[in-house]
Amino acid sequence: MTSNSILLRERLSSLSSRANSADRVVTGAEGRRSLLQEQAASVLERKEAAESLQETLTLALAVLQELEQAWRRSFEQRLSSVGSEGLSAVFGADIKMRVESKTFRDATSMKLMLIEDGIEIDEPADGTGGSVVMVQDVLLKILMLVSLPGLERVLVLDEPFRMVEARHLPALGQLLRQMWEQLGVQTIFTSHEPEMLDAADVAYEVRDGTVKLIKSQYEERE
Numbered sequence: 007m008t009s010n011s012i013l014l015r016e017r018l019s020s021l022s023s024r025a026n027s028a029d030r031v032v033t034g035a036e037g038r039r040s041l042l043q044e045q046a047a048s049v050l051e052r053k054e055a056a057e058s059l060q061e062t063l064t065l066a067l068a069v070l071q072e073l074e075q076a077w078r079r080s081f082e083q084r085l086s087s088v089g090s091e092g093l094s095a096v097f098g099a100d101i102k103m104r105v106e107s108k109t110f111r112d113a114t115s116m117k118l119m120l121i122e123d124g125i126e127i128d129e130p131a132d133g134t135g136g137s138v139v140m141v142q143d144v145l146l147k148i149l150m151l152v153s154l155p156g157l158e159r160v161l162v163l164d165e166p167f168r169m170v171e172a173r174h175l176p177a178l179g180q181l182l183r184q185m186w187e188q189l190g191v192q193t194i195f196t197s198h199e200p201e202m203l204d205a206a207d208v209a210y211e212v213r214d215g216t217v218k219l220i221k222s223q224y225e226e227r228e
Contacts, residue, residue, distance in 0.1 A: 078107055085149055092145045092185075093138060096170075096178045100124075103142060118142070136169035141178060145185075152189045163195040172201060179205030 089103035209221040
């Protein structure tokens with residue numbers, strides 16, 4: 007074999023080796039490119055899934071906020087309606103109660119208004135301001151017990167009617183007894199007003215350190 011043939015063969019072998027190396031490099035690059043494409047596709051899928059989840063959460067939040075607003079409006083209307091009926095029944099006047107709540111910077115406040123003859127007022131006329139406020143307070147306490155789940159429906163009050171004029175007490179007693187029976191609220195209260203005896207199932211007189219039963223649903227009042 008001549009020297010030229012040897013050189014040619016070596017040259018061909020070198021070129022063949024380089025070609026094989028180039029093929030391996032191309033194959034490796036294609037593999038990495040394919041892997042990167044798969045990773046990119048996976049990231050895109052996760053991004054799309056995250057965006058879909060965020061849209062769902064945003065929609066759910068909007069629905070919850072709408073439900074919360076609807077519940078709040080319904081609750082305000084219920085308080086206002088029952089309170090207005092109670093005040094009108096006791097005082098025999100066109101006195102309405104309106105409850106409004108507002109939320110600002112995650113803090114909720116509630117405003118209570120009195121409306122007499124269509125006009126918003128600070129105090130009702132004819133010196134009944136204190137009476138109306140006290141009756142309002144009792145009505146709201148009863149309604150809150152009924153409206154909020156998990157609360158025991160037992161209300162304990164100390165002299166809740168001390169500022170209510172005597173002429174309004176019979177109607178107040180009748181209203182409270184009706185609410186207690188319909189809503190299932192048990193109320194224990196102290197009072198110096200004998201007119202409230204008619205509203206009670208059981209009454210005791212506390213005097214000079216002694217306790218005396220003066221009325222029960224099973225016995226005649228003394």
